[in-house]
Amino acid sequence: MISWDVPIVRWVQWPGIGAAELGFIEPLLRRRLSSLARGALHVANACAQGCPSATFVFASRHGELTRTVELLRSLAHDEELSPTLFSLSVLNAAAGIFSIARGDRAPATAIAAGVESFGYGLLEAHLRARKSPAKPLVYVYADAPAPDPIGPQSGDPQAVFALGLLIQGDASSRLHTAFRPGTMVGTPATLQANACLRALERGSADWTSDRHHWCWNLR
Template structure:
């Protein structure tokens, strides 16, 4: 894969930590639906609403490495035990469940997509959001990333996520621009290639860049990912 470099306009962004003292407020979702939501969907909907509450329509790019894997695992356990499976639980177990709930709650029929790409999920979601907005700037694009660790039944997972949620709204009149890059790693990577990679996951690196407005880097076996914040380009 060739090296990739792109920049996205950030109109606003919101995040929800992996460990929070209070539950996210998703009061804009009707109670009957709200009580059936998983923690993952709740935090995803929270940050999405923070960024797009005043927008009549937004295209959504939802990203998650594991998605509703915990709900799916519970369904499989029920099947194994010979217990009935709730149709609602099944319908909410798909990767793009959050986008459907969000669109219905808002009455928004705009396009939505969902993706998962292992440990590089957030990086490729940023690329997808950029591609969609660059193709058509008439409607904002809302990137929502939400994840949680997999059920312990799956054992040790390399580069496991810590959990939490992040939303970034791509729209006109941005407050700043987020520059992103993916550079293929050399077969024999020199130690200096990842000298600034102090983050275990992509989400930690991107959060650091957004919070501190300083550059951040994350390395995989195949590539070096970098992000930087530029208010001067807004």
């Protein structure tokens, strides 16, 4: 069993109430954002309000896979590759754009860990926050279903989904996470981040894949 606590100041989900607020990104930079990056940066910015300096951890199972698939299609048809698609096809694309838009040169981390990307991203966020508890840390998880011809995978969201957490030492709410090896082989997984969201809303939730059993409690 591995477990840890993170202090939660606030959390923001996408889709949420109202439209995505991306006015902080200038139009020439904003025009290249995918719907996934738009969701990720909306929650990142909403969490980082009032924090001129913060640590950022991003996590996504598939990242900008839609762009990668488009590039592969071009290659298959012997067409020239789009430089825009190429430059923004990497997992840390959203983190890079966010850093430029904020004028913040602090290092950021981008994590992918399969169907458990949300949970391992949260573990990374906890480890980073523990090193400097006074500094705000923004954890952003964002995913979209894998595009055709790969198609949606077990544990993918049905559409773009993003969840951001602002983690800082003096918060009164603490999110407790625990996971242990699971034995539920062949269990069709749901979206892992949704379980954590349920815990944030209602106090506790758990989630199982064919690898691990995870549970969250808000204290």
